[in-house]
Amino acid sequence: MTSGADAVLAGVAVTNFWLLGASRLGHSIRVTAAQGILLGFLPLLAAGADGGALSLRVLALVAASVLLKGLLFPRLLFRGIREASIRREIEPYVGFTTSLVLGLVLLAVSLGIGTRLPLPHRPVSTLAVPIALFTMLSGLFLIVSRRKALTQVLGYLVLEDGIYAFGVLAVGEIPLLVEFGVLLDAFVAVFAMGIAIHRIHREFDHIDADRLKVLRG
Amino acid sequence: MTLLLVALAILGASGVAALAAGRRPRLATALGAGGTALACGLGLFPAAAALAGGPPEHVRAAWDMPYGSLDLELDALSAFFLLPIFLLGGLAAVYGAGYLRPHAGRRNLGLSWLFYDALVGSLVLVVLARNGVLFLLAWEAMALSSFFLVTFEDHREEVREAGWTYLVATHLGTAFLLALFLLLGREAGSLDFRDFGAHGPPAHAGALFLLAVVGFGAKAGFLPLHVWLPEAHPAAPSHVSALLSGVMIKTGIYGLARTLTWLGPPPAWWGWLLVGVGLSSGILGVLFALAQHDLKRLLAYHSVENIGIITLGLGVGVLGLASGAPLVAALGFAGGLLHVLNHALFKGLLFLGAGAVLHATGTREMDRLGGLFRRMPRTGTSFLVGAAAISGLPPLNGFASEFLIFLGALTGALSLPLAGATTCLAALAGLALIGGLAAACFTKAFGAVFLGEPRTGETAGARDPGPAMGIPMAVLAAACIVVGLLAPAGAGAIGSAVAALVPGAHGLPEHVQTGCAALSAATAVGGVFLAAAAGVALLRRAVLRGRPVASSVTWDCGYARPTARMQYTSSSFAAPLVEMFRGLLRTRLRLEATAGRFPGRASLATETPDVCREGLFAPAFRGVARLLGSLRWLQQGSVHVYVLYIAATLVALLVWRLA
Numbered sequence: 105m106t107s108g109a110d111a112v113l114a115g116v117a118v119t120n121f122w123l124l125g126a127s128r129l130g131h132s133i134r135v136t137a138a139q140g141i142l143l144g145f146l147p148l149l150a151a152g153a154d155g156g157a158l159s160l161r162v163l164a165l166v167a168a169s170v171l172l173k174g175l176l177f178p179r180l181l182f183r184g185i186r187e188a189s190i191r192r193e194i195e196p197y198v199g200f201t202t203s204l205v206l207g208l209v210l211l212a213v214s215l216g217i218g219t220r221l222p223l224p225h226r227p228v229s230t231l232a233v234p235i236a237l238f239t240m241l242s243g244l245f246l247i248v249s250r251r252k253a254l255t256q257v258l259g260y261l262v263l264e265d266g267i268y269a270f271g272v273l274a275v276g277e278i279p280l281l282v283e284f285g286v287l288l289d290a291f292v293a294v295f296a297m298g299i300a301i302h303r304i305h306r307e308f309d310h311i312d313a314d315r316l317k318v319l320r321g
Numbered sequence: 322m323t324l325l326l327v328a329l330a331i332l333g334a335s336g337v338a339a340l341a342a343g344r345r346p347r348l349a350t351a352l353g354a355g356g357t358a359l360a361c362g363l364g365l366f367p368a369a370a371a372l373a374g375g376p377p378e379h380v381r382a383a384w385d386m387p388y389g390s391l392d393l394e395l396d397a398l399s400a401f402f403l404l405p406i407f408l409l410g411g412l413a414a415v416y417g418a419g420y421l422r423p424h425a426g427r428r429n430l431g432l433s434w435l436f437y438d439a440l441v442g443s444l445v446l447v448v449l450a451r452n453g454v455l456f457l458l459a460w461e462a463m464a465l466s467s468f469f470l471v472t473f474e475d476h477r478e479e480v481r482e483a484g485w486t487y488l489v490a491t492h493l494g495t496a497f498l499l500a501l502f503l504l505l506g507r508e509a510g511s512l513d514f515r516d517f518g519a520h521g522p523p524a525h526a527g528a529l530f531l532l533a534v535v536g537f538g539a540k541a542g543f544l545p546l547h548v549w550l551p552e553a554h555p556a557a558p559s560h561v562s563a564l565l566s567g568v569m570i571k572t573g574i575y576g577l578a579r580t581l582t583w584l585g586p587p588p589a590w591w592g593w594l595l596v597g598v599g600l601s602s603g604i605l606g607v608l609f610a611l612a613q614h615d616l617k618r619l620l621a622y623h624s625v626e627n628i629g630i631i632t633l634g635l636g637v638g639v640l641g642l643a644s645g646a647p648l649v650a651a652l653g654f655a656g657g658l659l660h661v662l663n664h665a666l667f668k669g670l671l672f673l674g675a676g677a678v679l680h681a682t683g684t685r686e687m688d689r690l691g692g693l694f695r696r697m698p699r700t701g702t703s704f705l706v707g708a709a710a711i712s713g714l715p716p717l718n719g720f721a722s723e724f725l726i727f728l729g730a731l732t733g734a735l736s737l738p739l740a741g742a743t744t745c746l747a748a749l750a751g752l753a754l755i756g757g758l759a760a761a762c763f764t765k766a767f768g769a770v771f772l773g774e775p776r777t778g779e780t781a782g783a784r785d786p787g788p789a790m791g792i793p794m795a796v797l798a799a800a801c802i803v804v805g806l807l808a809p810a811g812a813g814a815i816g817s818a819v820a821a822l823v824p825g826a827h828g829l830p831e832h833v834q835t836g837c838a839a840l841s842a843a844t845a846v847g848g849v850f851l852a853a854a855a856g857v858a859l860l861r862r863a864v865l866r867g868r869p870v871a872s873s874v875t876w877d878c879g880y881a882r883p884t885a886r887m888q889y890t891s892s893s894f895a896a897p898l899v900e901m902f903r904g905l906l907r908t909r910l911r912l913e914a915t916a917g918r919f920p921g922r923a924s925l926a927t928e929t930p931d932v933c934r935e936g937l938f939a940p941a942f943r944g945v946a947r948l949l950g951s952l953r954w955l956q957q958g959s960v961h962v963y964v965l966y967i968a969a970t971l972v973a974l975l976v977w978r979l980a
Contacts, residue, residue: 197961213972213976216976216979217975217976217979220979221975221979237975241968241972244964244967244968244971245968247960247961247964247968248961248962248964248965248968249961251961256960259964
């Protein structure tokens with residue numbers, strides 16, 4: 105089953121690059137959702153690789169994360185776009201080509217670091233740690249390099265995906281409570297940011313996070 | 322000990338109950354003040370029992386905290402500090418119930434009572450704790466709860482400013498204490514107090530002593546660490562000022578005294594240092610008090626002065642120990658400890674009196690008050706008792722403790738070798754100077770506020786406060802007199818506290834007894850004098866009975882149209898003394914002098930900012946701010962850049978550790 109996990113991980117890496125190069129907001133939301141669904145099925149593969157039975161716990165986790173990331177989040181985000189009537193264009197600080205090149209650099213760094221990270225036990229796949237790191241770094245990069253508050257939400261979601269992948273594949277036995285806790289965190293974050301974006305839009309007539317500078321001390 | 326734990330539980334429960342009743346101020350006040358008064362009343366019994374010679378009681382429970390243990394002990398030294406905590410804590414709570422009434426509905430009184438209970442509870446824990454972690458936690462709880470109490474009226478700019486000053490000062494002090502306890506714990510192998518110094522005196526006792534002087538001195542208000550006192554005490558509500566000044570700053574003295582028990586036999590220079598600190602705090606404290614116009618600020622500077630007197634007592638005691646003169650040691654320590662209790666009584670009383678004046682007139686400016694004695698006779702009388710006590714007049718309680726220190730210093734000056742004798746002589750002279758200046762200062766304060774004619778309209782309509790505020794003041798005034806008269810008889814209680822302070826030394830309680838015998842003679846003379854004065858007053862009344870007695874305005878020296886502005890103001894009364902010490906005080910003067918044959922408007926304004934604050938801390942903090950200001954470019958105000966910082970740090974750390 106390792107090959108299955110590897111395939112999923114490769115898919116996640118592809119979605120990361122896709123996000124770095126995407127120029128349309130709606131498109132980015134869909135790709136993020138796809139990434140979420142892909143990762144949502146990872147616990148199934150990981151459990152299979154361990155040779156253990158598919159417990160109820162794993163199934164519940166898969167169902168919850170697929171539902172949240174694949175359906176609920178995109179819906180909330182699309183609603184955010186509609187209500188705030190945002191221009192459906194991503195306004196990057198760093199151009200798309202440069203983003204892709206930097207993405208390659210991030211992947212190289214992740215591969216370099218990921219293979220050396222000491223772990224309590226061997227991960228399911230050798231790709232697991234590097235890809236998880238790459239996903240986290242891509243998320244951070246998206247947050248830093250995109251102008252709109254909504255794209256920052258996407259960035260946080262990608263970051264969370266990376267943490268999730270790391271947890272499922274590399275650490276293995278995360279207690280259920282923690283896994284659900286992470287999911288809940290992401291849910292609340294998206295929800296809160298959706299509301300915040302709506303409010304900011306009503307107050308300032310734009311949602312560009314870079315123009316919030318006037319609030320600094 | 323069980324009663325003490327019950328008292329702590331009641332404090333906690335009443336605080337939480339008051340918070341829950343926050344929307345109904347009357348109920349919150351009843352719960353908060355009533356619970357505190359009940360707990361404090363209960364707590365007095367075990368404290369008194371321990372002082373009367375009961376054996377030390379001990380409670381110990383396991384705790385999950387690393388290096389921590391729930392270790393409480395009630396020995397004579399703790400009991401001696403518990404006495405003012407419970408006495409003043411309870412009385413100030415009753416007073417606060419009346420004092421906070423005008424704020425009902427506008428501020429959350431439930432919250433205020435919660436912090437009040439937290440403060441009293443943490444004070445009790447500080448003196449009972451026998452473990453470093455527990456002590457520091459209680460210490461921090463005390464600092465935080467008092468911070469929130471000080472900033473009760475946080476809509477006023479100067480109150481917020483005072484709160485910050487206090488918070489910074491107290492945490493700087495705690496930093497030194499942290500170092501002190503870590504060093505002590507490293508040597509002892511645990512943070513339990515009973516292990517400190519258990520295997521002989523620690524290696525760097527001198528350094529530890531210095532850490533304790535700075536760390537505990539910041540709380541006690543040693544010069545130049547006193548800068549928070551004149552800011553925080555006036556800003557706080559008056560019952561809180563009374564508790565802060567009367568009790569909380571004494572935890573600094575308690576900490577220092579407790580530290581002395583771990584450090585083994587002291588060298589002479591510790592005594593010199595303490596006497597020096599005591600002299601500078603005492604003299605400069607009273608001088609700055611003289612130059613103030615704000616009644617509560619004046620009282621706050623007197624706290625610095627009295628902490629100086631207490632430290633002088635401790636210094637003389639340490640000097641006596643170092644030179645092997647147990648009589649000097651016993652008298653110094655006994656005087657210092659007794660002054661802790663006495664200062665709590667009279668300073669609590671004075672702050673409550675100042676609060677009553679503020680409550681009735683709405684101002685703390687002495688030059689806007691005046692003539693209050695006839696309008697607020699009960700407040701005036703108790704303030705007068707407090708003022709006489711703080712000036713050290715016999716036979717009140719302030720005299721008793723200062724007399725013991727005097728006696729100790731005198732014995733030291735006569736019997737110790739040259740260096741010690743000189744130090745004792747300096748203490749003697751300094752104490753005399755402090756006493757004289759304090760008497761002058763309180764003549765000024767009492768005269769400007771209570772005597773003469775009202776200077777403003779709001780003063781003219783002032784009335785005595787209700788019983789909730791009046792009774793605590795009366796009780797404290799009575800306590801000042803009773804403690805003064807009974808101090809000679811209380812030698813046993815003081816002796817057991819001194820014995821707990823110097824473990825291993827024999828015969829100290831007997832020496833305290835000797836000192837108290839001398840004190841009783843002096844008190845008797847004072848009592849006789851007071852009785853004679855009362856006799857003369859009675860005689861006057863008898864002689865004047867049946868004859869016409871007319872009373873006239875105070876300022877009627879043949880002026881056609883006397884006004885209240887012709888009176889001495891507090892500034893003009895203090896001017897000669899302030900002028901004499903101009904070099905130290907650096908009073909700023911703005912004078913618009915009269916000119917010409919028919920002079921028009923003229924004005925004079927003086928202001929005496931704190932020299933240490935202006936000359937020492939302000940430049941230091943400005944320097945720190947400038948240094949940190951050079952990092953200002955990091956604050957871009959953009960979320961993107963902040964996340965970039967985090968990401969860059971993360972990657973850098975990963976690469977550094979793994980590549």
